[in-house]
Amino acid sequence: MDILFASSEAHPLIKTGGLADVSGALPRAIKNNGQEIRLVLPAYPAARRNAGSLREVARLDLPGDPAPVRVLQGRLPHTRVRLYLIDSPAHFDRDGGPYSGPDGKDWPDNAERFGLFARAVCALAMDRAGLGWKPHLVHCNDWQTGLVPALLSLEDKRPATLFTIHNLAYQGLFPRADFERLGLPPAWWSMHRLEFFGQLSFIKGGLVFADWLSTVSPTYAKEICTPEFGCGLDGLLKARRDHLAGILNGVDYQIWNPGRDRLIPHTYTARTLRLKLEDKLVLQRTFGLPVRPETPLFGHVGRLVEQKGIDLVLELVPELLQRPMQLVLLGTGQPALEAALREASRRHPTKIGARIGYSEELSHLLEAGSDAFLMPSRFEPCGLNQLYSLRYGTPPVVRRTGGLADSVVDATGPNIKNGTATGFVFDKAEPADLLRAIDRALNLYAQRRIWKQLIDHGMHQDFSWNRSAEAYLGLYAKVLVEHNR
Ligand code: ADP
Numbered sequence: 001m002d003i004l005f006a007s008s009e010a011h012p013l014i015k016t017g018g019l020a021d022v023s024g025a026l027p028r029a030i031k032n033n034g035q036e037i038r039l040v041l042p043a044y045p046a047a048r049r050n051a052g053s054l055r056e057v058a059r060l061d062l063p064g065d066p067a068p069v070r071v072l073q074g075r076l077p078h079t080r081v082r083l084y085l086i087d088s089p090a091h092f093d094r095d096g097g098p099y100s101g102p103d104g105k106d107w108p109d110n111a112e113r114f115g116l117f118a119r120a121v122c123a124l125a126m127d128r129a130g131l132g133w134k135p136h137l138v139h140c141n142d143w144q145t146g147l148v149p150a151l152l153s154l155e156d157k158r159p160a161t162l163f164t165i166h167n168l169a170y171q172g173l174f175p176r177a178d179f180e181r182l183g184l185p186p187a188w189w190s191m192h193r194l195e196f197f198g199q200l201s202f203i204k205g206g207l208v209f210a211d212w213l214s215t216v217s218p219t220y221a222k223e224i225c226t227p228e229f230g231c232g233l234d235g236l237l238k239a240r241r242d243h244l245a246g247i248l249n250g251v252d253y254q255i256w257n258p259g260r261d262r263l264i265p266h267t268y269t270a271r272t273l274r275l276k277l278e279d280k281l282v283l284q285r286t287f288g289l290p291v292r293p294e295t296p297l298f299g300h301v302g303r304l305v306e307q308k309g310i311d312l313v314l315e316l317v318p319e320l321l322q323r324p325m326q327l328v329l330l331g332t333g334q335p336a337l338e339a340a341l342r343e344a345s346r347r348h349p350t351k352i353g354a355r356i357g358y359s360e361e362l363s364h365l366l367e368a369g370s371d372a373f374l375m376p377s378r379f380e381p382c383g384l385n386q387l388y389s390l391r392y393g394t395p396p397v398v399r400r401t402g403g404l405a406d407s408v409v410d411a412t413g414p415n416i417k418n419g420t421a422t423g424f425v426f427d428k429a430e431p432a433d434l435l436r437a438i439d440r441a442l443n444l445y446a447q448r449r450i451w452k453q454l455i456d457h458g459m460h461q462d463f464s465w466n467r468s469a470e471a472y473l474g475l476y477a478k479v480l481v482e483h484n485r
């Protein structure tokens, strides 16, 4: 099979969240399975820098775009996956993140930027760049690639399309003027196509036009068909239910492996947990907390947004202060949450350590050095940090939703007895429920033998990409059979 994988971020080129982890790892796993898969991304400055050697292989004249767009070719670092970067300096050559500027505000021309990206991906997919390669299937990811299946639907002899939802809450909504500016077919301004309550919705391009849809866990696939999780799109998704799959993400164990992680001071395995304790001491020191080996240390890494439920933790601060525990948090996001975390650690420097920022290195240290990992998400399409936590012997405390529900087994009495427990699961997105789960964790932490069993079992879970890649290959095959019928 020949597959073109389109994404707006991929580790180690550029990353804001889990989408980058997936786009950096899944193509490699599929390539290792013997399929030809190529990755295409916008040529942000960071992506160009991190990609290493690149050469121009084509120039595209895209409708509506004054300057020709260059296609740069290289490799996704440390893999055999061919990489294409879409180089349009007016759209992508600027300082800041892939979606927002240095001030944290969305780029005002995001519709144009990802509209152009979609047109370039279509040109590659239709082999209009003269590269002599036409994929059988284009795998699109999140709203930034939503227009790809829509635009391809206008083509004769087009490849099949799969659209993966990594997070339904981000939809790429823009004013009608952007719809006009992009020169999209007027008939698409309809609630059955790209219009969504008076706005242009990029994600609907994927949801309406792709041959198949998937999302990143079986539970989230069910959840998004309900009003509670559907973000206004549950009706559409329910109607397409028989073309919606749920495949749990995997973990890149080359990057997330405590046995050979180059970003942590002491590597360890399930048999050398005393070295994990050394990492804990470094973590306490790094976050300015009193260095206390015996005090249970809870960690969190993530985007500071409502989705992740960190406000629940903040609400619990008075309760947590009364317990023999410490808390370390790393994240960036909403200014109010950033300020609240800073304030909490300033006021309680012996109990709470917070770093506002993005740091690959600290995120690894935090996974390694924490005793337990907090992930009280309101919704979580898949979630990767709970999977990393399992491998790092850091039992996750999670809400029963999305991929969290699909990957963590609650430490109930029976599950502890039969050796299946891997973490702590609670139901309602309320402080009291979270607190009960934290208390259960503290209680078990004090029972050293059982805690060790819990760690050991988590560390031996296998969420490697191979398994997920096989599921994707099965899905690709199914999509192709239908497409060619
Ligand atoms: P999401 O994609 O919703 O942000 P995931 O759990 O799927 O959530 O993935 C988040 C990824 O981003 C993880 O690899 C996590 O370690 C990383 N990450 C998030 N925030 C930070 C941060 N402040 N510093 C370093 N890594 C971060």
Ligand code: GLC
Binding pocket: 017, 018, 019, 022, 166, 167, 216, 249, 380, 381, 382, 383, 384, 403
């Ligand atoms: C999204 C989701 C997260 C998921 C990631 C990768 O950003 O919020 O749950 O793990 O995409 O699929």
